[in-house]
Amino acid sequence: MxxxxxxxxxxxxxxxxxxxxxxxxxxxxxxxxxxxxxxxxxxxxxxxxxxxxxxxxxxxxxxxxxxxxxxxxxxxxxxxxxxxxxxxxxxxxxxxxxxxxxxxxxxxxxxxxxxxxxxxxxxxxxxxxxxxxxxxxxxxxxxxxxxxxxxxxxxxxxxxxxxxxxxxxxxxxxxxxxxxxxxxxxxxxxxxxxxxxxxxxxxxxxxxxxxxxxxxxxxxxxxxxxxxxxxxxxxxxxxxxxxxxxxxxxxxxxxxSDPEVYDRHERVANATRKAVKEMGLELYLNSGMSNTVTVIKVPENKSADDIIRKLRQKYGIQIAGGFDYLKGKVLRIGHMGENCRMEDVNETLEALKNLI
Missing domain, CATH: 3.40.640.10 (Type I PLP-dependent aspartate aminotransferase-like (Major domain))
Structure with missing residues (x-):
């Protein structure tokens, strides 16, 4: 996974x-x-x-x-x-x-x-x-x-x-x-x-x-x-x-040992959000977004649990949903640390695109 x-x-x-x-x-x-x-x-x-x-x-x-x-x-x-x-x-x-x-x-x-x-x-x-x-x-x-x-x-x-x-x-x-x-x-x-x-x-x-x-x-x-x-x-x-x-x-x-670590997090975060918007999805925040996680509104007539389950079962990719007052309302992709690689983010976004 x-x-x-x-x-x-x-x-x-x-x-x-x-x-x-x-x-x-x-x-x-x-x-x-x-x-x-x-x-x-x-x-x-x-x-x-x-x-x-x-x-x-x-x-x-x-x-x-x-x-x-x-x-x-x-x-x-x-x-x-x-x-x-x-x-x-x-x-x-x-x-x-x-x-x-x-x-x-x-x-x-x-x-x-x-x-x-x-x-x-x-x-x-x-x-x-x-x-x-x-x-x-x-x-x-x-x-x-x-x-x-x-x-x-x-x-x-x-x-x-x-x-x-x-x-x-x-x-x-x-x-x-x-x-x-x-x-x-x-x-x-x-x-x-x-x-x-x-x-x-x-x-x-x-x-x-x-x-x-x-x-x-x-x-x-x-x-x-x-x-x-x-x-x-x-x-x-x-x-x-x-x-x-x-x-x-x-x-x-x-x-x-990684002098590019902060710059890479910024690049990957910006690229992720650009791609999410190009897919027709809406970001949860208005501003102040972290370089470690992107949070996406669940599209109308879609189920967060269903999307997460299908990503896991069909593509072997685990993302997160929301909890507390955000339960069922958002999807969360972590692009931090070892997740902060464009190839991993691209694979995740491509799979998400196929499900929405």
């Missing part, structure tokens, strides 16, 4: 091979602590981190979102939830779980958040411990300028938690040019490793806020302080999934 979903993506053979190698006991082997740290150092390099430490957590990308909220939120904290999509709004659930008070700043879901509107909102109310935002809201494919949005929050002294799970490594992101305190990513998106790992970048300021809490962090597995000093202490809070991390390292090496 050719995976053309917006994550998980196709995985290169060298990543699969790395995951099949014999492995050590990561709790006891000093060489693994070095390997883990070297991999985290490369993650910092990849996103130009200047005041952040990167960590790899054993859990799918959602773990990073929850861990960020669990580690920062105390009962009664007001948290700004920047919402122009399903995952953007979803941050409110994590805030509430840990006793915080989410305040939604909701904007048009058919386009990116406008920085000037956020600034205008904060000029009236900026009493927030931190703000949450999403880089690419995968269900709709809308891409927000989180570098600019985070800097605006920084002007008002507000920390920022950003979800770039389905954007990073496909969309340009420079942590040194942003004011993001906790950045969350996932292995199965544009980095093109199998699902199962969270990558997270944590600023000095965020760790200070965690240390200075009045109440304990209300989680063990999602407690970012628990892993902060792993290298100094030569201790992990839980046994690391060694094989997954060995595969992630090779996927990261693949990314770092």
């Amino acid at each position: 050719k995976l053309m979903t917006p994550g998980p993506t196709q995985v290169r053979a060298n990543v699969l091979e790395a995951r099949s190698r014999s492995f050590c006991n990561p709790d006891l082997d000093p060489a693994f602590y070095d390997f883990y740290k070297e991999t985290c150092d490369l993650l910092e390099k990849a996103l130009r981190a200047t005041d952040h430490k990167a960590f790899i957590l054993g859990g799918e990308g959602i773990l990073g979102l929850e861990a960020a909220c669990a580690s920062l939120t105390e009962p009664g904290d007001r948290v700004l939830v920047i919402d122009n999509g399903i995952f953007g709004k979803g941050f409110a659930d994590f805030v509430e779980i840990y006793g915080g008070e989410p305040v939604l700043f909701s904007t048009d879901p058919l386009q990116a958040v406008k920085p000037e509107e956020l600034r205008s909102f904060l000029e009236k109310d900026a009493d927030f411990k931190y703000a949450t935002m999403v880089h690419c809201d995968t269900p709709s494919g809308v891409c927000n300028d989180i570098e600019t949005l985070s800097r605006i929050c920084g002007e008002f002294g507000i920390m920022v938690v950003a979800d770039s799970v389905s954007a990073m490594f496909g969309e340009r992101l420079d942590l040194g040019n942003a004011d993001i305190d906790i950045l969350c990513g996932g292995s199965q998106k544009a980095l093109s490793a199998p699902p199962g790992l969270t990558m997270i970048w944590v600023s000095t300021r965020a760790f200070a806020a965690m240390k200075n809490r009045k109440t304990p962090i209300r989680s063990f597995y999602a407690n970012l302080l628990a892993i902060k000093d792993y290298y100094k202490n030569q201790w992990f809070p839980y046994t690391m999934p060694v094989s997954d991390i060995m595969g992630l390292r090779v996927a990261l090496d693949n990314f770092l």
